[in-house]
Amino acid sequence: MGDKAHTHPGAAGRARAADRPASVRNVVLVGPSGSGKTTLVEALALTAGAVNRAGRVEDGGCVSDYDEIEHRQQRSVQLSLVPLEWDGIKINVLDTPGYADFVGELRAGLRAADAALFVVSAADGVDGSTRVVWEECAAVGMPRAIVITHLEAARADFEEMTRSCAEAFGADDPDAVLPLYLPLHGPRTPDGHAPVTGLIGLLSQKLFDYSAGEREESEPGPEQLPLIAQARDRLIEGIIAESEDETLMDRYLGGAPVDVRTLVQDLERAVARGVFFPVLAAAPAADGARRGLGTVELLDLVARGFPTPLERAAPRVTTPDGTPRTLRGCDPGESLVAEVVKTSSDPYVGRVSLVRVFSGTLRADQTVHVSGHGMADRGHEDHDVDERVGALSTPFGKRQHPVPHVIAGDLACVAKLSRAETGDTLSAKDDPLLIEAWEMPDPLLPLAIEAHGKPDEDKLSQGLARLVAEDPTMRLEQNQDTHQVVLWCLGEAHADVALERLRGRYGVRVDVVPHRVALRETFGTKAAGRGRHVKQSGGHGQFAICEIEVEPLPGGSGVEFVDKVVGGAVPRQFVPSVEKGVRAQAAKGVAAGHPLIDVRITLLDGKAHSVDSSDAAFQTAGALALREAAADTRIDVLEPVAEVGVLVGDAYVGAVMSDLSGRRGRVLGTERTAGGRTLVRAEVPEIEIGRYAVDLRSLSHGTARFERRYARHEPMPAQVAGKVREEARGGA
Template structure:
């Protein structure tokens, strides 16, 4: 719909307070009546508190945190200011002025960036919540850059203005410098906080806002939102900020005459300015800054909530103004681009998967095209994350009820149209990232980028009863979280969960215990080492047993010599004279290779050797395939007992993406991990890619250490390069540890 036709010109400063009816499920009949907004910010910035304030202002709750018809806004493990850890994407739908607003509250912890990425996928605009006391951290800047890369509209809300260290003007300037990039004038405030009387500690509480465009004061000090003219003391403060704002709006305007008229002294029409502002916000080129503070005593609306709701409904884009992600057939054949049309082909995406002990699996989906109704059959197309334990899907499933989430409650809805979000029950096969489409017109949506889990934790069942349930519990766990990878390591025989950080690990193990009744113990993670011979050795394998009846008789003599790295295992037959019958030579090789797989020193696979069978003996009756397999294995063990055995460790190739100011610290840290820095290269403004080769045994906790070293701005990828000899002193230490455990 045309932006002017929606008559949003008064949205920024008007005093409209219409809200949805208390306890009613917000609904929309057209995509143009929907706004999908994701809240982004570091932990403790106040995202969840702001969501609750917006729900209170719209009438969705009747007092802070309580749904108008019972329940709470946020689940028990999602309330940051009560539990100090928000770990899941949560959806709170509210209604304002006939517009349904889907508020997507994301975790502020870096360990749960997968939930953040899901929120970004489901939203059409982002609201960055910045604490006036803490400022903008590196992780927030990275998310800002991600949004900028795809042109997502962004606005900022400064919270914690009640803090003694709060300075709204300074924080706005910081946001312009750190987030505005080359255009700091694109990050400007729409309102200024109005402060009350100064307290004994020197801090003055926020009692209202000053609208820069409307030149009106919105006073909350009486417990009601009262609009009045500014006093003489406000005019000097308003003038400079208002002029900067108008110039910033004009710079983004499509009307090239505005600047000339403004410089000529003409008073520009408010409706024209606000219309240009909203268009600039919707296309992602202008980023307004607003202020939010707790409500005054007896006031239903928190300071800044009304203004924020009006910006969301008026300035943020509708789903029809955002491009639908590309789609193909499940076989990869391109399809024509889709539009956000309720009458179009069905195309939805699962952005979150959760398990309910009574309902079962619940999928939160974003409808990009078409209309979804309860109890219909849909096609589920997979996402291609087999390497993380998520199998591809290409099946038809009958969905259950549709509902709109609100805290612990699920309110039934009759349909979900394009542009909206809803929860779908009984999708037994669908996982996060999967596409839902019509069964007679299956589609596959291009997936969003998921961070690679790089922190391993090895787990073991706590008891036999837990062991029986562990496999099913783990499969359900990884189905909910595509940022988690499950590995059954064949070399170390460990079950390994790969996560994003320590908090991610803690939450995963707690969910296994509380949701699926599986108690597991975290054990030291083993790196897949290799063994090889450091010198030539000879040995004799003798397997002779006679205990009445058919016996076992096999003798073989072998010679073992080391080969270059990467050669594997070679088996050579140099038997002459038939001392080992031809039919048993493959048996000797099979026994040697089986023993090499089990290891000869510390239980790691033996590689890079040549084993030559030189001689042996057989018995016409008692020799057998099994006997010569055993003799071959014994011979390799005997050879190892008289030779130097070297340990080989895996080496990974790392690509570390980090801010320029941390490059020196990162390179020094990599060198301390026995790494070899291969070089550096620019990776965008203010970013450098450091390439290095580092032994994997040294980077088990690198995901955590890099985050600390780079203040949350660093990321890295790893790729197996090769195995190479481990330093002698480390090999001796490992042997001593193994001996102590035995």
Template structure:
């Protein structure tokens, strides 16, 4: 934001360390997939001296070489930390995935950061800022997190910088578009043969100077006098935007009276407004050209981070309690205070084992000390709660695949911790004599089911361990052992999330699995009254088997379960055998009578039977009871009951029609709509669960990535006859196979 020398104060070859919380800046990069976040991180690392040339760390590899899947797919799939040094500050850059399936990684980054850089690509259409980016802006706004906007891909721009800034002001500024304004304007060079003019530098609106990058290093030049009117027009608007957010109420009066506001005052007020999260500057950035050591706008961006973004001292820590739920004061960012830290990411490294990325909120974390690990309350997703003491291993600062050893990690800083075998993402680390638990951040609910089976007998032994390790790394996954369908189901956020899970099982944990169709929990019931007779008469020499029972079956209202009634008179079935008949009936009901699904909502009445003084037994009457129920089912219409979910879909108003039409096509019943803030609507519907197995994917298509939904079980109800017939045919074909 002001003039700095061209010499970068970074240091390659050693791990950046923080001397005090005031010298730390934790910044998360947010943006859609392909917006250029990882490239921007590498450009900043090059300018800060952490890279020897574009994209390369000094010992080989790149800062994005953290996960083998990322390397193959050429996109980020998990949160990664890149620490830099600039201007006497340690900057922790948290690079997050841009794809919606990995929003859990993004929210972990928000938890660990104190400010956010929203990366927007000029290579897209002006109005096409993705809905996921807008949603994350709103989340940051709700907690008052400072934000700035970085425009990338100006070299292939489909949208001009001025137009994109205007669009960002309308989208992100809301009622106050002047809260989103550029600090610098691009300087364009001569047009090439393709008619495109490259961006060669930036014009500082507050300083009225040109920062030229055309030589490969930043040079400060005086502006062309012919550009001054353009500069002054944008500068006046910027000054008005800064003054409008100034804490000095006299500044606006002085400005309106024609007083010249000095540059130092404007810069100070700008930095305060950015740190308070009420003003959001727009900057442009681009990677360094071949042979250059500074990318366009990287120095300006590092200056904004170190001078305009808040320190950890200015952040309010999350609420804490004891593991038993007693409230405790929020921790203060004091390196000498009691230890309170949180695991924001868990990963497995092929060389050092499990690594936990930890944000320290209070105290100082040191290697080889014993800490208390408190669980995070996500047992419904297959994550165990923890309440144990554990000795940690080495502390390190990551850079690509390399880990650089740290002596300690103070309050406000981040580090990787080795050998935390029990701790999972979201767990709290605290002192052993004063265990604490931080309030967990909100995780999205995984709504895409992935049913898997071990490929071979050798894989069966490794499957449970592999799935458990997957769940430990990613709290957005939910592991389910469904007793009704006897399937192992991994619930994911989307198709990309699902594919990454499968690849990690195969390549990281050595487990080969087969993906099988996901089954919903169907049930059966009688559609009309019926009767049945169970007869077991066997004589094979010596002691035989004899049991005859007659039953009547009638349907009951939904939710009634299975009732058994004894109406035998005259001792036709001896009293001691009646419980055996009931046991046989209930066992057969659990197995189903038509398509192998549990029988529910019926009353089974035992009305008559016969016994033998020698050959009758409990086992014989259990079998007869089951046979009687099966015979009754052959004389009645058996209905399949399917689970119905209550679904709530939140979408922008323009997509309400397509969403309602899509739900109707899934046999859904729309039961109402409500407004959900400006320009958004909640659509409530009841939809059979069998129809929404892939709705997490399909909704993105229908709503262009702007919709989200939740679901909850409502009840079981009768399935249409034609759908039930298809289910029965499929079940019969599976048995034949």
């Protein structure tokens, strides 16, 4: 790979390269923040001739990270598509954010891609979150390769980093994670550092020197051959071990020479099948250079070793009513099936949808059927409608290059799909289909917001609807108990971006307020109360007296009302009035303003007046009786308790259990799972885990994840309940 000349036709060539699925490659870049993904994309674009030496797009603008928020925060926050052309192959490079808060953008990239390129910094190594993504890719058999960046760092060691990658990614077979090239070092600097100036091809046994700003090929010297031999032998054995030709290993071990072209072909097949994972190195071009180190080799690997869309298994589909269907494969001539993998808003053209076409051909001005999965719990309505497709384009930086159609296997942007949201399916209007939903992380960090002023109140609802339409990892909640508007996010950075988009993109200013959990109250012991509502102010007066008894019930019982009046002390027509009054008061609370639950309220006696008694009077008397009963007993404040499951690496189990205990949690047990992880199950008060999404990430170095679900309400400890009551009185 990488031993021939290349041409760079630019934007027009990129459009022509995608005439058939076999000429398309979709690759997603995976790696943590700071690993060099975006810099690598710029270097690849420069080598492919898509940008000039200043790193600018041919018609102006940067290739990636062009969003204003990304500029201000100095990090990627969204998925970017950068299409390149290399040797007649269109390569759709999907650059993903590395920060954990934007994992939804990463999952969108994985959904749209057919192979993954893991970017590892030689200065920082492999982090835990990258290992988790590698395992997810392995579970679905996605082809992968590794590129090591930051070779210029003082402590960078390519050989050591390659061994670390084999340990981290090659758990089942370390010999499947091997370098294709070795670094070529230049003269040592005064501080003892020998910079990497080129690469040594292990299969071709050629030197590729980038030190002069161009890629120059030469033969290795006698002193370099021993360095090559050992690594080359191991690489050949690794390739042959994955060869589909079972006789090749016997011939090789018997001393028969193996043709390099055969090895390259077997390597390409093994990479495309997802059973061999080559390691490469790359660095951006130096000032004045036309190519970055290793970029030619990397583009060659993607173009020749990564699979075409034809080799990807078709996604599972159903009709909108759930009837299973089978796609025939990636064929531009078949019925249309495409998926919206990202939604964004443009101030000039409105909503823009990034779409991956799996079958058929998507054309501009075509009417398509839009099917949505709903996700009502996240603020996404279900929909099943026809829409007219707007203009189609290929993005590059801030620019959009118009295209007349998009074939199966390719990606493009679609304008003005007003109803389509991320994860929705576009299909033929006469044959509507729905692609199986992709897994999205559950947002577990609450952000309670209020409109800053009256003008913002009018725009808030629409702004929030557009925000969650773009980001399926965000959940919008209108909490009926606390009367708060809550945006559930993946982390603090995710929340910051949401607020900035509301303000900058949709013109909505909001204030962040403390998030409240839905507390409840109940009676600690049995109590009695008398409600007397007697008023005379001319004309008809008001007269109602009732006596009640209140007793606590087991959790989950709600509010039970029992009528035990005898002798007509409370006329039959007013008994429902008493019930209505006590239930209304129970909903308001009797101590700290939280709804009363898990009690039985029994109406025992009362008095009425033939003229002055009324429905309203007995409602008021019922409420007064309940308040009097509450004043004579202990009222417990109930807090919601969540069942929490934390999946964490074995090294952090002790720290996680200790932290949960410190949050008044009860650890219920642990369960060993695959991959050296443990599932810790616990019950924890929800008031204690408001920021657990952030704290757990810090505690586990980004390797743990958790899920939660409501279990029940139970009494708060007295000291905590006291603080809640003080806060309630202060707020009043």
